[in-house]
Amino acid sequence: MKARANKEQMDRDYHIGTIDPKKVPVEELLKYYRDMLLIRRFEEKSGQVYGMGKIAGFCHLYIGQEAVVVGMQSALTPEDTVITAYRDHGHMLACGMDPKGVMAELMGKATGYSKGKGGSMHMFSREKNFFGGHGIVGANVSLGTGIGFAHKYRNSKAVSVTYYGDGAGNQGQVYESFNMAALWKLPVIYVLENNKYSMGTSVERHAAMPDQLYNRGSVFGIPGHVVDGMDILAVKAAADMAVKYVRDGNGPIILEMKTYRYRGHSMSDPAKYRSKEEVESVKEAADPIQHLLAMLQLHKVTEDDLKQIDKEIKEIVNQSVEFSDASPEPDPSELYTDICI
Amino acid sequence: MSNTITVRDALRDAMAEEMRLDPDVFLLGEEVAQYNGAYKVSQGMLDEFGPNRVVDSPITEHGFAGLGVGAAFTGLKPIIEFMTFNFAMQAIDQIINSAAKTLYMSGGQISCPIVFRGPNGAAMRVGAQHSQCYASWYAHCPGLKVVSPYDAISAKGLLKAAIRDPNPVVFLENEMMYGEHFPIPEQWDEIVELGKAAVVRQGSDVTVVSYSFMVGKCLQAAEQLAAEGIDVEVIDLRTLRPLDKDTIIQSVRKTNRLVSVEEGWTVAGIGSEIAAIAMEEAFDDLDAPVVRVTGADAPMPYAANLVSLTIPRVDQIVDAIKQVTYKS
Numbered sequence: 001m002k003a004r005a006n007k008e009q010m011d012r013d014y015h016i017g018t019i020d021p022k023k024v025p026v027e028e029l030l031k032y033y034r035d036m037l038l039i040r041r042f043e044e045k046s047g048q049v050y051g052m053g054k055i056a057g058f059c060h061l062y063i064g065q066e067a068v069v070v071g072m073q074s075a076l077t078p079e080d081t082v083i084t085a086y087r088d089h090g091h092m093l094a095c096g097m098d099p100k101g102v103m104a105e106l107m108g109k110a111t112g113y114s115k116g117k118g119g120s121m122h123m124f125s126r127e128k129n130f131f132g133g134h135g136i137v138g139a140n141v142s143l144g145t146g147i148g149f150a151h152k153y154r155n156s157k158a159v160s161v162t163y164y165g166d167g168a169g170n171q172g173q174v175y176e177s178f179n180m181a182a183l184w185k186l187p188v189i190y191v192l193e194n195n196k197y198s199m200g201t202s203v204e205r206h207a208a209m210p211d212q213l214y215n216r217g218s219v220f221g222i223p224g225h226v227v228d229g230m231d232i233l234a235v236k237a238a239a240d241m242a243v244k245y246v247r248d249g250n251g252p253i254i255l256e257m258k259t260y261r262y263r264g265h266s267m268s269d270p271a272k273y274r275s276k277e278e279v280e281s282v283k284e285a286a287d288p289i290q291h292l293l294a295m296l297q298l299h300k301v302t303e304d305d306l307k308q309i310d311k312e313i314k315e316i317v318n319q320s321v322e323f324s325d326a327s328p329e330p331d332p333s334e335l336y337t338d339i340c341i
Numbered sequence: 342m343s344n345t346i347t348v349r350d351a352l353r354d355a356m357a358e359e360m361r362l363d364p365d366v367f368l369l370g371e372e373v374a375q376y377n378g379a380y381k382v383s384q385g386m387l388d389e390f391g392p393n394r395v396v397d398s399p400i401t402e403h404g405f406a407g408l409g410v411g412a413a414f415t416g417l418k419p420i421i422e423f424m425t426f427n428f429a430m431q432a433i434d435q436i437i438n439s440a441a442k443t444l445y446m447s448g449g450q451i452s453c454p455i456v457f458r459g460p461n462g463a464a465m466r467v468g469a470q471h472s473q474c475y476a477s478w479y480a481h482c483p484g485l486k487v488v489s490p491y492d493a494i495s496a497k498g499l500l501k502a503a504i505r506d507p508n509p510v511v512f513l514e515n516e517m518m519y520g521e522h523f524p525i526p527e528q529w530d531e532i533v534e535l536g537k538a539a540v541v542r543q544g545s546d547v548t549v550v551s552y553s554f555m556v557g558k559c560l561q562a563a564e565q566l567a568a569e570g571i572d573v574e575v576i577d578l579r580t581l582r583p584l585d586k587d588t589i590i591q592s593v594r595k596t597n598r599l600v601s602v603e604e605g606w607t608v609a610g611i612g613s614e615i616a617a618i619a620m621e622e623a624f625d626d627l628d629a630p631v632v633r634v635t636g637a638d639a640p641m642p643y644a645a646n647l648v649s650l651t652i653p654r655v656d657q658i659v660d661a662i663k664q665v666t667y668k669s
Contacts, residue, residue: 147414
């Protein structure tokens, strides 16, 4: 009886509300628009620059998933930390990292966030509390759990936002991490970005109970919620609740963001495992930026206002490429720096 | 005034002293707290430091290694105990891909001041899966420091240095050594510098290079050969990455003969590296080919007679020394 009463109390205290777009200040919506558009245009440009041979190696674009990181970030404070895997450009921009430094890193230049030694999958910003950028699927989940451990060890109120994908959710260490995070009530928000494909394997083909991914922490007592990851305000509402839940000392929580990536897994992926129609239908029906534009219409934002923002964003992105083009490659001596302190 | 101490207690004292000095240092691993350590290395530490700093983890090597690395990225200084390094194979991705490479991949922004420690190599007849030496595996990887002490005083001083070091350190202990007593000055709380080998026995006829448990066998072989008129110099490497080439080369320039001794497997072992260094940097000083004494190139057996054929014995070391001194 007591457990049930506790659960009812928890449900009352921690439920995901709905946010009425009409009641959100237009400046706030415009900020989301700006942030999401920056990610999209930056990623489109990254794809182009990759095609020109200026970016090499693996390069995983975030187009389609922009509402997830922008919505999550809206609930965080500068003390909170973020970690993700290799599809990380959007997370970095959302954390406030400089597009110039990100593009320069993509192009392997000395002015990149990792001095040209990390590349697309390995970028960090100590200043913005962004802990990478990791190339090993699932490893970032244990690392993010450790960052949460550190927050708790220091009696900080910070939360560790730990992103992973639907594919990573099949790695054993994810559940090792869930167990420890729940056992020790670590302040971790596990954000599962379910973009429906683990590289080329659809969620139905890689996950038992594919509609239950949010529930995979339940045996550890970790609550999980499904969120429309294509709706910025739905993400924002879930993020607000999750941050409160975790900051209140309740331990970890899982948010499953239902989202979709428009491009292939990486630049070398022709995406033959899904139909063009499937991709087009998502773009048509659920594009997160179009969705946000519809909300902005409610506030009578003019075409001119939006065009001005588009222009500014285009300028920022172009400047990031110009900056990177003009930047030198790392000095050969950098080969042997930063190996040990 | 001199005392003796076991390697086990020396390691405990090193951790406890560093934890008293720095609140960012904590110990986490299986059975480290309430059980006082599977091998009793952390005896009494829970009582002194409490459960927030001496943390019993579930059996979850991959997970808790990654957790430790994540905590270290924020500036904490975890000591992660593996019950044995055999189990760290489950965690080696986090040790190498996350701990060793992130400073480099982040252009120097994110350091990882962590110590991974625990017993390495063979114990008493515990079979193939509990008896591997990982020295050459870790020593291969840039971004790590790798330490493997022999006696109590160096175990203590090296572990203190490892905890203070801002880089990830793999600290390979040896279960057979935990109960061994060694002299130590009272109140001795000094640092033994990483990256420096020690000449633990001076000699003029031949240089024998080893680390960890095998240093003791080399010293026994040296005593035996002294009676036969062969004067053996024994070097305890102490740190396997970065390797102290200078001490090795200097000794070879004096003795002109070199034997390496390790319990790990032959292929791509520490001895292979020692032989390569001698060839590259002291070729003209060598009067005989370098000889490697290593563990047998087989998984560790269980039967007592087979085990004795697997781990290097004093008589094998004696034979190797006679071989390079042309006394066999």
